[in-house]
Amino acid sequence: MxxxxxxxxxxxxxxxxxxxxxxxxxxxxxxxxxxxxxxxxxxxxxxxxxxxxxxxxxxxxxxxxxxxxxxxxxxxxxxxxxxxxTLEALLKKTIKLGNKHNLDLNIPFYEACLVKYRLEIFEMLNNHLEGFSRCNNDALDRWADRFRIEKRLPIIPSVLCLSIPKNQWIAPPKNMNTAQACYDTLKKRLFTLLLEDHL
Known part of the structure; x- marks a missing residue:
């Protein structure tokens, strides 16, 4: 022993x-x-x-x-x-980023979600962002695309994506070609990689 x-x-x-x-x-x-x-x-x-x-x-x-x-x-x-x-520091950064992108703040949700294990958050995101759904917020749609490609995302953008109710993430029409959707997502991701700040 x-x-x-x-x-x-x-x-x-x-x-x-x-x-x-x-x-x-x-x-x-x-x-x-x-x-x-x-x-x-x-x-x-x-x-x-x-x-x-x-x-x-x-x-x-x-x-x-x-x-x-x-x-x-x-x-x-x-x-x-x-x-x-600290949780307090992460919460302040989450609120700041949420305000920057004009989101309705949900502070109790942020507090509950920020302490979850990262893999648990990714599983939630995977379920939350089914298909190629969009929420008509450029930053969140960009983060969602990044998650679909990389299968991971920094914790604060993850929490902000989850804070948008699932019914507000709208999938494209069912008759939209899947290959085209993949192509569009990858194209946008390559473009935004050149523009977005590191989080």
Whole structure:
């Protein structure tokens, strides 16, 4: 048991170093001794309600994983808090971007959605944006096209797309040729890649 925990601790320290994740040594010592996956998951869920995302890309990817491994839970829980993005900060950015694109704000929805796991949000988007539906908002239609092509999207545009009721995303006429729809979507995506700011 001791050797396995020692090996686990070494694996986590190595991953943190490789991904540039700063660890709080005191927290790392405590969490690396934990033998309860349930307790680790409970603490991770609580942490994510306060800090749904991270500045560090590797840390952000681990946090967004629905099936996070025990080692990764310890990694996230042991990371110094200045590497995380607070719910309040994400909410402010979501409101700012929503206002920029003339959306009716739905702050309670934003708060509830921003703390969800990224894969869960992508599953919701996949269902929400069936077919080649549009909502007649250039920015949201552009983000929807990006999601259809890349199968992922930054969290704030994802939440804003989901905040538009599904019945306001209108699919093209059924007799519209699917190949033409694909072509139009790809053409618009290539064009907007040249114009849109990085989110």
């Amino acid at each position: 001791y050797n396995s925990k020692k090996r686990r601790k070494a694996n986590i320290a190595r991953k943190a170093k490789n991904q540039g994740i700063q660890l709080d040594n005191d927290k790392f010592l405590i969490y690396s001794l934990s033998s309860s996956r349930v307790k680790l998951k409970s603490e991770l869920d609580y942490l994510r309600r306060l800090y749904p995302d991270a500045h560090n890309a590797g840390l952000s990817d681990v946090m967004s994983n629905l099936r996070v491994r025990e080692e990764d839970m310890i990694l996230v829980l042991s990371a110094t808090r200045d590497q995380f993005i």
